[in-house]
Amino acid sequence: MIARALEEAEDKHQTQRHGRNTILVVDDMELNRAILCEAFREDYDLLEAENGQQALEIICRDPDAIAAVLLDVVMPVMDGFQLLEELYQRQLLSRVPVFIITADCSEKKMRQGYDMGVMDIISKPVVPYFLRRRVSSVVELYQARERLSSLVNRQEEKLEIQAREIQELNLSIIEALSTAIEFRDCESGEHVQRIHDLTVQLLEGLREGGFEGCAFTDEQIEQIATAAIMHDVGKISIPDSILNKPGRLTPEEFEVMKTHTIKGCELLEKIPKSKDNPIYQYAYDICRHHHERWDGKGYPDGLRGEEISIWAQVVSLADVYDALTNERCYKLPFTQQEAFGMIMGGQCGAFNPNLLKAFQTVIGEKAGA
Amino acid sequence: MKLEQAADSLKMDLKTTLSRFGGQEQLLMRFLTRLPGDPTFRQLEDAMAAKDWKMVEMSAHTLKGVAANLGLEELRFACDAVVVAVRQGRTEQLPQLMPAVREAFESACRIIGQLEG
Numbered sequence: 001m002i003a004r005a006l007e008e009a010e011d012k013h014q015t016q017r018h019g020r021n022t023i024l025v026v027d028d029m030e031l032n033r034a035i036l037c038e039a040f041r042e043d044y045d046l047l048e049a050e051n052g053q054q055a056l057e058i059i060c061r062d063p064d065a066i067a068a069v070l071l072d073v074v075m076p077v078m079d080g081f082q083l084l085e086e087l088y089q090r091q092l093l094s095r096v097p098v099f100i101i102t103a104d105c106s107e108k109k110m111r112q113g114y115d116m117g118v119m120d121i122i123s124k125p126v127v128p129y130f131l132r133r134r135v136s137s138v139v140e141l142y143q144a145r146e147r148l149s150s151l152v153n154r155q156e157e158k159l160e161i162q163a164r165e166i167q168e169l170n171l172s173i174i175e176a177l178s179t180a181i182e183f184r185d186c187e188s189g190e191h192v193q194r195i196h197d198l199t200v201q202l203l204e205g206l207r208e209g210g211f212e213g214c215a216f217t218d219e220q221i222e223q224i225a226t227a228a229i230m231h232d233v234g235k236i237s238i239p240d241s242i243l244n245k246p247g248r249l250t251p252e253e254f255e256v257m258k259t260h261t262i263k264g265c266e267l268l269e270k271i272p273k274s275k276d277n278p279i280y281q282y283a284y285d286i287c288r289h290h291h292e293r294w295d296g297k298g299y300p301d302g303l304r305g306e307e308i309s310i311w312a313q314v315v316s317l318a319d320v321y322d323a324l325t326n327e328r329c330y331k332l333p334f335t336q337q338e339a340f341g342m343i344m345g346g347q348c349g350a351f352n353p354n355l356l357k358a359f360q361t362v363i364g365e366k367a368g369a
Numbered sequence: 370m371k372l373e374q375a376a377d378s379l380k381m382d383l384k385t386t387l388s389r390f391g392g393q394e395q396l397l398m399r400f401l402t403r404l405p406g407d408p409t410f411r412q413l414e415d416a417m418a419a420k421d422w423k424m425v426e427m428s429a430h431t432l433k434g435v436a437a438n439l440g441l442e443e444l445r446f447a448c449d450a451v452v453v454a455v456r457q458g459r460t461e462q463l464p465q466l467m468p469a470v471r472e473a474f475e476s477a478c479r480i481i482g483q484l485e486g
Contacts, residue, residue, distance in 0.1 A: 029431060031400045035438050038391040074430050103434045104452075125437040128388055 020067050020143060021045055023135070026055040026083070027072035027101070032124070036070050036101065039128040040135070052078030056086050059096060067139045068119075069098045073109070084116045093117035097138045101126060171226060174279075178229045181236050184243060191322060192229045198318035198363075199228040199311075205358030206310070213310060214354075220278075227282035228315045231290045234264025246330050258299045261288050285309050290316045295350035305352075313352050317359060320348045340364055370483040372398060378480045379441060386440030398484065401439060405478040409435065410470075413451075417467060425463065426455040429470070436473075444473035 022045040025036045037046045044067060049055035052075060059066055073080035080100060087093050093116065100113050103124040110121050119138050122131060179189040203221045206214040216224070235243060238260050242253045249257060264287035274280035289303060289312035296304030298316075308316075324339035334342065340363060342348055344356060351359075372394055376383040390396040409432045416424035433448035447469040454462050 029435060031403070031435055031438055034396065034400065035389045038389070038393075038396065041391070074427060103430065103437060124434055125389065127385075128391070 020064060020146065022047055022065050022067055024049060024055060024058055024066050024069045026050075026052065026069060026075070026080070028075045029072075032072065032101075035126065035128075036131075039126070039131050043132075043136070050077075051075045052080060052083030052086070055083055059087065059092060060090070063092055063095050066096045067142070068135050069096060070101050070135070071098055071118075073100060073102045073104060081112065081116075084113070084118065088116055097142055099135060099138075101131075170279075174226060174230060178233060181233055184235065184240070191326070194322050194326075195228050195231065195315065195318050196225045198322060199225040199314055201362045202314045202318060202355070202358055203311070205362040206314070206355065209354065209358050209361070211354045211358070223279050224282050224286075224311045224314070227279050227286055227311070228318065230264070230268070230283045231286050231315050231319060232260065232264065233267050234260035234262065234287060236267070237263040244329055248330075258291070261291055261300050264288070282311055286312050286315045288312075290319060292316065293349040294352050297349065310352075310355075313355055317343070317351055317355060321359075321363065324348070336363070370480070370485060372484065375401075375480050375484050376440070379477060380443060381440035382442075383440070386438075389438060397439075401481050402484060404435070404439065404481055407435065410474050413470070414467075417463065420460075422455050422460055425460075426452055429455070432470075432474075436477075441473070441477050444470070444477055447473045 023040050024047045025033045026049045027033045027036065028050050033048050037048065040046060047058055047066075049058055052071075054077075055069065055071070056078070059069065071080045071083065078086075080102070084093070084098065087096070087098065097119040098117075100118050100121045101124055102109070102121065113121050120134055122134060175189075175192060178192045182189060182191050200221055203214075203216055203224060207216050207221075238257060242249065242256055245253065265284055268274060268280055268284050268287060271280065288300065289298075289308050292298035292301065292303045292308045292312065293316075294305060294308070294313070296302050298308075321339055321343060324334045324342060325336055327333045340359075343351070343359070344364075370378075373383065375381075376386075387394065387397055390400075409428050413425060413428040413432060416422075416428055429448045429451040433445055433452060436442075436444035436448060447466070450466050451463060451470060454460065454466055
């Protein structure tokens with residue numbers, strides 16, 4: 001995949017380098033054109049035009065094929081300065097180097113030419129050796145500039161591909177870690193995927209609802225959803241006897257169980273260089289606060305209302321809904337409709353009313369409630 | 370007449386002129402032999418007769434460029450004098466400047482006519 005993208009970039013670069021190799025000679029006199037062509041015949045492809053109009057058509061057809069324009073001034077139909085004006089207006093003078101070849105090198109005319117952006121003004125009759133040197137050095141400069149910018153482009157493309165790869169790898173490591181932990185909890189890996197998807201749906205629902213503080217970007221939503229799958233990493237520190245106990249937990253056991261929120265944060269803190277990564281910042285908050293409740297009756301910090309970040313609230317709701325609608329080692333699954341009714345009826349703790357509105361839109365309609 | 374001989378008669382710097390044609394004598398000969406049939410000189414004369422100064426300037430300018438490329442220095446400078454006179458608004462002097470152009474052009478054509486291909 002990467003190899004092919006790089007090959008394509010390389011091909012594009014090759015075409016560009018070989019493409020810009022034509023010198024356009026513009027002069028109404030065949031003799032003058034022949035002399036200019038003769039000077040460049042060995043190293044370049046040549047095109048001829050008898051006046052500015054013909055030259056303009058040739059240049060506009062494929063500006064990036066033209067290595068240089070050798071331009072006479074006095075010509076019928078459209079003269080050299082009129083052509084310059086046309087090229088200037090089309091912003092082509094910065095792309096195509098133009099040399100004025102003239103027998104009339106008055107200071108005023110030269111100044112006018114340079115001001116419009118011509119590369120150089122060379123007087124007639126030309127000395128082929130000097131002409132070649134002056135034109136070729138500019139053509140090579142343009143080619144080098146183009147090669148460099150194409151090199152930069154290719155490197156940028158490569159970096160982008162690599163950055164994407166790293167991101168994908170990062171995501172798959174997070175998924176693998178989270179799934180491993182869910183397995184200990186009698187869970188299949190699908191729980192991780194479902195939490196991810198539910199989080200996305202709820203955040204999008206909040207965004208569409210236009211609620212305050214919910215104008216998430218697509219990138220933020222993806223970051224939060226990725227962070228969401230790590231919400232239970234702290235369960236790795238909970239003994240099997242508690243984690244997989246089929247019946248109800250004793251108050252002491254529940255106290256241990258509650259520590260998975262704080263233990264998760266401790267684990268995340270140990271990941272090197274995680275502090276600046278937005279995914280880990282979301283993950284830390286979600287790990288710690290996904291069991292808090294809107295009325296302050298959750299744990300571990302007993303936060304209330306908007307003290308709890310909206311993403312922690314979202315994951316909290318997603319986690320409850322997913323637990324209800326899927327089988328656990330201590331219970332059978334409820335139907336989507338039953339689960340929806342239990343959450344809306346307050347049987348699973350209090351939630352932010354705005355979040356419940358989004359939940360109703362996203363899940364309620366699907367559950368047929 | 371050989372090219373070297375003709376070049377002497379035309380007061381042409383053959384080496385410099387040939388370098389403009391990539392050192393190819395045939396190419397230089399081809400363009401030299403076209404000069405007598407070239408319409409620019411007649412255009413210049415017609416423009417003079419019509420007192421069309423803009424056209425006088427243009428055709429003298431074109432002929433000057435052709436002469437310069439072919440190494441015909443007398444014709445080149447004669448034409449240049451006409452171009453400068455028009456640009457400086459001294460058109461009343463043109464009747465005195467034109468004979469030099471005619472003479473240089475006709476003399477060049479005569480010598481070129483004797484060239485052996």
